Amino acid sequence: MHATGSRPKLVVSADGRGVVSHAGSRLLADLADATGLTTAFTDALRQLRPRGTGHAPGRIAVDLAVMLADGGEAIADLALLRDQAEVFGPVASNPTAWRLLAGIDPTALGALRAARATAREVAWLQAGERREAIPASRAGGRELPDLVLDIDATLVTCHSEKENAAPTYKHGFGYHPLLCFLDNTGEALAGLLRPGNAAANTAEDHISVLDAALAQLPDVHRHGTDILIRADSAGSAKAFLAHIRGLRSRGIQASFSVGWSITEPVRRAIRQLPDQVWHPALEQDGTLRQGAHVAELTGLVDLPGLPEDTRIIVRRERPHPGAQLSLFDLDEGMRHQVFLTDTPYGEGSLQHLEVRHRAHARVEDRIRCGKTTGFGRFPSRHFQVNQAWLELSLTALDLLAWTRILLLEGELAAAEPKKLRYRLLHAAARITRGGRRLHLRIAVTWPWRNELTSAFACLAALPRPAT
The missing domain is CATH 3.90.350 (Transposase Inhibitor Protein From Tn5; Chain A, domain 1)
Structure with missing residues (x-):
């Protein structure tokens, strides 16, 4: 008789190199750049640039939105992006992110909203280039x-x-x-x-x-x-x-x-x-x-x-x-x-x-x-910080919506965030180098590898806003 329910024996260690998780979330970060959202956020929050950190405030805000779109629930979840610098680049520390949120007063909040509108117009123009608007x-x-x-x-x-x-x-x-x-x-x-x-x-x-x-x-x-x-x-x-x-x-x-x-x-x-x-x-x-x-x-x-x-x-x-x-x-x-x-x-x-x-x-x-993309939990005791958190949660939902409209086809073009995370955003990959380039290699056995690579190809083909 054969044993039922058996699985391969594993030896678990924490010494893997060149392996990344949530590789598909790089789509969201790049889409924020492609629609001009990162630049617009940086212009909107220019007065809040953290001293001595080297992090642009718009980039911090976008990283928080990407983290929320990926399913993160707290500022501490920025660690997922920060600890994979080869994929996401330099990411602000938790204290730096907290200081940015605390500095978003009503004036800065209005500027963030105007920046979202600017990026939305670009995304809609890109949609018109790609399909029926x-x-x-x-x-x-x-x-x-x-x-x-x-x-x-x-x-x-x-x-x-x-x-x-x-x-x-x-x-x-x-x-x-x-x-x-x-x-x-x-x-x-x-x-x-x-x-x-x-x-x-x-x-x-x-x-x-x-x-x-x-x-x-x-x-x-x-x-x-x-x-x-x-x-x-x-x-x-x-x-x-x-x-x-x-x-x-x-x-x-x-x-x-x-x-x-x-x-x-x-x-x-x-x-x-x-x-x-x-x-x-x-x-x-x-x-x-x-x-x-x-x-x-x-x-x-x-x-x-x-x-x-x-x-x-x-x-x-x-x-x-x-x-x-x-x-x-x-x-x-x-x-x-x-x-x-x-x-x-x-x-x-x-x-x-x-x-x-x-x-x-x-x-x-x-x-x-x-509520699974940020505004199901609010992180701070201070109302002003939670208002900023809500705005970044709405930004995360926009990034997911633009991903469906601009980068996906078929079933995934109508998928809810949970499905997008499970099938695309949370995909694992390997980082390799060759020909002076950095390669993100999605597992050949990943069921949605073709959809994910196709989305990256569509992203690369999007027309960029004039700078």
Whole structure:
């Protein structure tokens, strides 16, 4: 009989040379250089150059973003880059990185955001050179003509006393950041770090995040493309919707699709609807959604104080097991969800508008990925440092998004960070020298060696911004 589960016998030692891990993360570092992000960060943080270290501040910030994109959780994880100098070059010490973060005040933070916008414009131009520019967002089996911005908040638990951390509405303790993602590409456009007790529907915070997100878009897209802003019911504050409508006076063709609370007038209107006005709802692939219907409530519910031509639409559906139902839903035997939109009649059926709004749920996946890319843990007791950390976390998410858009094909071009790390970023390799050149040799048995080498080849072919 043969023994089962046997493995080769190993003798383990710590004397290997010329071996590197996480070799694929060099892609991210080089991509930051190729898009001009490193240079833009250095210009933005020029006043913070650490004395006597020789490290450019922009390079330190990029190294922190690369570490976060690679899955690092703390500044100490910079050791992975620092101890592989043959691949990543000189990397700042932990104290130097801490000093840089501590020096990023509101003025420097604004400069960092402007630098991200500059690099984003370059990345989008590079995407236009390589393929059909920015991909379209999809809903209901069809492409949307808009750039789609998704705004949502999340709770981040703090396990120690940190400045401005506070009790949350879910009886936890920590922060309550508000974030905006571009659904077309998964880029993290903007984020606002807030205390844990910050209200979910604060119009001022939504306006601040939206304006910061719009500032991240290249001007030709900000003023030349229709922009759809989606949010849950926390985004239905009248002042926020009025702000979106007011963007049109600035040449920004913005519209909204936001959740709405089911109030007593809404309940009465739903009960008045005859069966023949309910239309079958759609799945995200365009097929019919079993047991779900949509109907228009416009004209049946007063919407005082909201922008002119705002429409109100409702979906009802047989509740899935475990769904949280209101007393109204229990009484009706259906789960109801309501949203507002200012999309005019004739620019999409009810079913399309509803499935387009429901696609806002993708932002929850983006936030989940973001929590594994930096903002699931904040490193400092000081709020200002944690604000800078959030900005670098958003930068890390951008680097991953640009990697998918610019360097990858097929399945990996739509992969989440976890898959990219497992298959590409964490690949091991050997460093060899020959012909006066340094060679990074990916293992010939690595299952995704061709995808990784192809990504490096695409990176080398990217047009560089003028200096």
